[in-house]
Every structure is written in structure tokens, then in C-alpha cells.
Amino acid sequence: MRHMDLKALAKINLGLDVLGRREDGYHDVRMVMQSVYLYDNVKLESREEPGIELSSNLYYLPDDSGNIAYKAAQMMLEEFDLPGGVRITLEKHIPVAAGMAGGSANAAAVLFGMNRLFGLHLTREELMERGVKLGADVPYCIMRGTVLAEGIGEKLTVLPSIPRCAVLIAKPPISVSTRVVYEALDSKEIVSHPDIDGLIRALQRGSLRDTAACMGNVLEDVTIPKYPVIREIKEEMLSAGALNAMMSGSGPTVFGLFENKMKARAAQERIRKKALAKQVYVTNVHNARRE
Secondary structure: OOOEEEEEEEEEEEEEEEEEEEEEEEEEEEEEEEEEEEEEEEEEEOOOOOOEEEEEEOOOOOOOOOOOHHHHHHHHHHHOOOOOOOOOOEEEOOOOOOOOOOOHHHHHHHEEEEEEHHHOOHHHHHHHHOOOOOOOOOHHHHHOOEEEEEEEOEEEEEEOOOOEEEEEEEEEEOOHHHHHHHHHHOOOOOOOOOHHHHHHHHHHOOOHHHHHHHOOOHHHHHHHHHHHHHHHHHHHHHOOOEEEEOOOOOOOEEEEEOOOHHHHHHHHHHHHHOOOOEEEEEEEEEEOOOO
């Protein structure tokens, strides 16, 4: 029995703009994505028995085709008619339904790992082509780093890495449906769009302060009115010295960029004391890309 241990990294959105709804129901987006060093452990083991066995440390996660990591394994087993099966063990640390692409990162790790485990010799681009069939964020989770995502999120352009900084991540005890957020966005006019081009120029200059100043997420206009705790967490981070703070993806997770970990830890304590969020992590940006 062969096995692989992989880290599935979470992502934050430094910028998220929605350009419009497509006929297929998806949305055209322009996003600047960034990996952070908060991750799930994904263990893959080949086995002689056919089929997929999936387990995790969270009792409420599906262990069948309702789980995107299971679907990723199923896709590879069927497409390449692989002998035997695979056992997937997920040790989850990335908050679930949080706007941090935890499920997509797990699926990306399964595609990447099975490619190695079964000696399929697929290129990164070939893995990404398969990933988009599972979810719009999966190709990015295969690539990782600082990246501009366009189309439905599958057209990826590598950007200069964000300068090193501390990242504070706080998930309030609510779950947000991405689908519901986008449907609500469709019913209203977008008045103000984030400055994605300004964000890219700031990254090209290597300026952390300018990058933080250009952060923006058009989905905040939908999610924050429904869940005011998101605004409270943002304000707490900013008053504790964050260069900027913003909701990631469709929420409800909020992240703040800090120049050092000391300030980030002080903000972490304030958020915990006020019981605004239970899951509060201080971490770093992660700029290594998969080849």
C-alpha cells in the first residue's frame, strides 16, 4: 500500500469583483487570490479493494459523493480506469463554509496526490483542466500563491507575491451559502467596484501598505447587512492596527493584514474576549507555488 501526506492550503481574496451573471448561472469574476498557511492535512492511500473510503475528523462532513474530495478521487479512478481504490483521510483545520476554499483545497490535494500516487504524469495544467469540472476554485488551489482569477475563476494569471505579513483570520459562528449570496447580488445593482487593477499595480510595486489599501470585496454589500458581526470583527481588527481587514469570498470569515505578528495576536485576543469568533488564527501568507 502506497500513501501520500499533503497540505491543502486555505485561500483569502485580496480583491473580489463580480462583472455579471452568465447564461449558465455562473458569474464572471475578477479576483486576486492568496494562499495562507492555514491548512487541512490530506492523507491518500492506495488500496487493493475497488472504490473510495473517505473519513474525517468532523462528524458532519459527507463521506460520499456529497464531498468534493470524494468526487475528485472518483473522477481520477474512472477516467484512468485505475486498479484498486483509494482511502482518503481528511484532518480539517480550515473553517467549513467560510469563504476560504477548504473543500476546493481538499479536492486539489486529491487530484495532485493521485497523479503522483498512481504515476499518471499529468501536468499542472492538465490537473487544473480537470479541477474546474469540480469547482471554480479548484484550479487555483492546485496552483496556489498570489494569482489573478478571471472567467468563473478558472483563468489564472500569476502575480508578484504579496510582501511578507501576518494574517489574522476570524470565522464567526455562522455559515453562509455562496449560492444564496450570489443570488442576492444579482437582485441588486453594484454601485461600487473594487480597484482590482490598483491592487495588481500595488503588488507589482511590492508595497504591502498600498496592496492593503486597494483591498475590496463586492460581496460584502450582500453578506454584512445580514450578519453585522462581520463588520464588528473588521472594526476590531482595524482598531488593533490592521493595515486593512475584509471578508474573504462570500464570507463569513474576516481576515486582516498586519505588519507583524505581535499586533495580529493582540487583535486575536480582543476578538476572543468579545466572543465575536471562536475560530481565530494568526498565520502567514504562503507564496510557494506547485509546479
